[in-house]
Amino acid sequence: MTMFDTTPRAGELRERLLKFMDEHIYPNEAEFHRQVNTGDRWAHVPLLDDLKPRARAQGLWNLFLPPASDPQGRFGAGLSNLEYAGLCEIMGRVWWAPEVFNCSAPDTGNMEVIARYGTPEQQEQWLLPLLNGDIRSAFSMTEPQVASSDATNIEAQIVRDGDDYVINGRKWWTSGAGDSRCRVSIFMGKTDPHAERHLQQSMILVPLDAPGVKVERALQVFGFDDAPHGHMEMSFENVRVPASNMLLGEGRGFEIAQGRLGPGRIHHCMRLVGQAERALELMIRRSTRRVAFGKPLAAHQHTRELIAQSRMEIDQARLLTLKAAHMMDTVGNKAARGEIAAIKVVAPNMALRVIDRAIQVYGGEGVCQDTPLPMMYAQARTLRLADGPDIVHAETVAKEELRRQGVDLRALSRR
Known part of the structure; x- marks a missing residue:
């Protein structure tokens, strides 16, 4: 075994x-x-x-x-x-x-x-309805005015005022907030801008019906709005929520984000492998039914090369995803961060290549609404940015490899 x-x-x-x-x-x-x-x-x-x-x-x-x-x-x-x-x-x-x-x-x-x-109270109020599928939720982290690839750039404010926190800020790409059943968002902002860099941020639960919460617009990805789910730009103006809505405690936001995004990244990669498999199946189906220059597309060597490359790349990405998942289970998310980062770069790029090949085999039909390929391509392209851009994850992979080879990067940088 x-x-x-x-x-x-x-x-x-x-x-x-x-x-x-x-x-x-x-x-x-x-x-x-x-x-x-x-x-x-x-x-x-x-x-x-x-x-x-x-x-x-x-x-x-x-x-x-x-x-x-x-x-x-x-x-x-x-x-x-x-x-x-x-x-x-x-x-x-x-x-x-x-x-x-x-x-x-x-x-x-x-x-x-x-x-x-x-807390048990937070779980009772929000987790159980989510687990039952009675409500949906959103995640408010990315901001339009700063480079969110560095989460410490976040400018949104979470200020204590008696028994409440007052929230001010503007977020975008708040996924899920377009759904009419969305009731709560996990909001990341700064509680102490003077603390150590990674202890400035906190996460807090914000009911979307709280006064001052406003959906400004739905953002589109290459013309797709992902309705009824959506990715929204939102404003939070003097939003007041109970202090008991704070998650884990002030200054723990970056820690929570790292714990949240590890599994989420793996889930995205798993789904991307599935999308690529579907695209390959569509490519093969099309290539056996469409005739060009006197024979089916699959009878042309170039098409078979596209199929072969796709199969090899999908299997490589799947194995790397499974390795990352195995390490998360056996040594923990922190120890698996290099593998998580690696697959987060590999899977979206692999899916984009496979989907693009399928589009090419389909021809004009491949870029219109008659196939799922355009939507799949848009989503895969987004995932080179969502949960961190390629370059950030590649940097993590490089640092982990240098560490494994015994290289002290800090000492190297001081030379």
């Missing part, structure tokens, strides 16, 4: 999930888009209300929460990161499918944060 072999339980869940995707997700892709584009684009999609109870009844619910975030097994399925990896890949093949299983971002990351760092 190798370290990447699945467990019997994960294997059984995988078969159940594959069957659910075949019976309920793929046949409803067109219906999902029809419902989103009928009437209010930000209204809840009835199809999801129909599918969620089916998924829950089959035990395909809250699969994401690892034992490290839920050691008593109170909330999730108790799967390890490695066990969840293959399941997350399958869900990722259709961009809206993870929500059906209550495994979609940013809710997964937010639920992990509240499960790991939240």
Whole structure:
């Protein structure tokens, strides 16, 4: 048995999930888009209300929460990161499918944060409704005026005032805030601008119906608005929330962010592998049915080269993702930071190449709404920035490699 072999339980869940995707997700892709584009684009999609109870009844619910975030097994399925990896890949093949299983971002990351760092009262108020799928949540970290690749740049303010905190700031790319069921956002801001650099930030729970919270606009990615989920630009003006909404304590925001973003990055990479697999399947299907210059595209050597390159790159990325997940389970997220950073660079770039090849094989149809490829490409391109840009993760990989080779980078920089 190798370290990447699945467990019997994960294997059984995988078969159940594959069957659910075949019976309920793929046949409803067109219906999902029809419902989103009928009437209010930000209204809840009835199809999801129909599918969620089916998924829950089959035990395909809250699969994401690892034992490290839920050691008593109170909330999730108790799967390890490695066990969840293959399941997350399958869900990722259709961009809206993870929500059906209550495994979609940013809710997964937010639920992990509240499960790991939240008080019993915070868990009762926010975590349980999220785990039940009764509400959705958002994550407010990135700001338009500063380079958010360095989280210590954040300028939003969280100021103590008696029994409350008063919040002021402007955020954008607040994922999930467009959903009509979104009730709370985890907000990152500065509580002490004079503290040590990584102790200035805090995270606090902000109800979206609090006075002073305003959605300014929906941001588009290459023309896609991801309705009804959305990525919003938001303003927070003198927003007052109870001091009990603070997560973990003042100055712990950067620490929470590191704990939250590690698993989230892995989830993104798992889903990207699934997207790339789907793109390759579409590419092959098209290449066997489309004739050019007297023979099917698959009979042309160049097309077969595209297929071969895609297969090799997908498998390489999957193995690196599984290695990172395995290390998170066995040595912890901090020790796995180099592997997490590596796959966060590798997976989006791999997916972009594979999806682009599929688009090329499809020709004109590949760039229009008749295939999922344009949406897949836009999402993969975004993930070269979301949860940290490539260059930041590459720097982490380099520093970890130098450390492993015994190089003191600080001493080297002082020469």
